[in-house]
Amino acid sequence: MAPSLSSFKTLRLDGVSRDFGTVNALRDLTLNIERGEFVALLGPSGCGKSTALNCIAGLLPTSRGAIFLDDQRLDILPTEERGFGMVFQNYALFPHMTVRDNIGFGLKMRGIPKAEAAARVEKAIETVRLGTQAHKLPGQLSGGQQQRVAIARAIVVEPPLVLMDEPLSNLDAKLRLEMRQEIRRIHAGLGSITIYVTHDQDEALSLADRIVVLRDGMIRQVGTPEDLYARPAHLDVAEFMGFRNRIPAKLKTRSGDAVAIDVNGVLLQGIAREEFKGDDVIAAIRPDDLFAGETNEGGIPAVVEAMEYRGRDFFGSARAKDGTELFFRASRRHAPGETVALIADPARLLVYGAAQ
């Protein structure tokens, strides 16, 4: 019988791997997830995050490794016996069933008595705020409403684990923000585990308790959103987390994690995130932490190429003497061709080894 929500404590992924022919789409995914946690699998397309989700759901057989819910081994069970809820990217609503029947499908398959099932369906409809739409077919609903049905259908069976595969990617920007809060609220009400796959770092940062960054089928970093935002462990993770500036530099001095680097003859302070092999390093910094100052002191000189108004401030791109493209923040509009000095916040300038 499918595991019930009431009893479990931990979901354990132990070396879960999946090969497609000779390609290792997923390598050694090992992770313990506690009950109540919201975990985001984050990475660019092709990083193996959807493969991981499908392996957990049982839609793809694993090549190696095991999945446990407490002591019960799940990866040997077919999908229908795992009892996980899943929200698909295209929602996968049954087009010939009404909203109510879609949501009630899982309860019907579990043989829940009709009266109890009806009551739970109504409660789920209320949870996702679809009261007036319950009699409609999915084709008559908007994208956001279909999304709510898909979520309700997955959670009504009170699964120990809810899997979400980029559920917001088909929605417009405003609805996406709204649904984020909804998903977080529903997760909190359910008290189960949610594993959420996305390529959108903002989504992962705002939703998850813990983020797992994947690349080439391997875990690159696991941490809280704060960890990943402020202290990416690798340059590629940093780039993915929004450190758009990659500035080649020479290492001057290092004491502990505090380093001094030379960028085109300008001395900058930063924080080392790993051991370096030589003195060629890469400094990574977010555009928001690189500021166009009014004086030329202590900044990286660069020629402005384009400016963009953002409301509260300006966002610009410029080119340094050695040709490096730099993205920065400014308090006023600088003319293209103007030389500015870009000042880096030393606490937010992360330094990685250049040898990749």
Place this chain on the structure above:
Amino acid sequence: MSSVDYHSNPGLKARLAARGLDSVTLLVLPAIALLVGLFVYPFLYGLWLSFNPKDGSLLGNYFKFFSDPFLYDTIGTTLKLAVPVTILNLVFAVPVAFRVRLMKNQRLLTTILVLPITLGTVLVAEGMLNYLGPQGWANRIMMLFGIISSPVKLTNNYWGVMLSLVITGFPFTFLLTLSYISGIDPALEQAAATLGAKASARFRHIFLPLLIPGLAITFCLSFVQAYSVFPSAVLLGAPAGPTRVISIAAYQAAFEEYDYSMASAIAMIMGAVQLVVVAFVLQIRNLFYRGPAGGAKG
């Protein structure tokens, strides 16, 4: 200063274009000409001809048809062949299509299955006469393994025609069914599985309801094809008795009795029977969901 009047009504050309009529519309003319010349005109001519029998009365042909068992029995004889053949083809096609849908190399199999269509009914009938005849491979092998002691009569009767209709009709039924099954979003089955539905429940609750409208269309097309059986009923059947199908009656009226008016009447009756069956099946189809079988709005 010259001014253009922006406020007057748009010209005739613009108004026609707004209703979807522009010069591109002319491209349908050859098709319409073809349709009128090869279908509409012969049909109307046949209809008119059927009401002008030799005896001069309006409904003479129809009275004659429905008062002579040798003629009106052909309706039942043909139905007895066409309906089971169509159902059998569908029953075979659905599971095969379900398996083939998951295969990577569909093209080879599809090519093999389409071959009988390209061969034509006459060649298949000739082949079956040899293969299923008293001295054919089928009987010899069954006798070799002791399944039967004397040859079974598989040709020149009902079963010979039925088998040949299954063989020539199956590829068509299969290809249509496969296209309908492939049109169902695989994520729907996956979603049903995550909700706890076993394979049989997934078929019953997801695939079947989404497939029925397509199967109804497939039934109609396969049925119409089987109902107009002629060559195999003559070659493989017993055209004087158990497989005296309606097209044989029409043929005899036209080319043995030279009564084109009667032949037209029989053809009209044949069309009417097909129409009734098709209308009935489509009516049933209306009871089911007929929208797109994808998961999202698309």
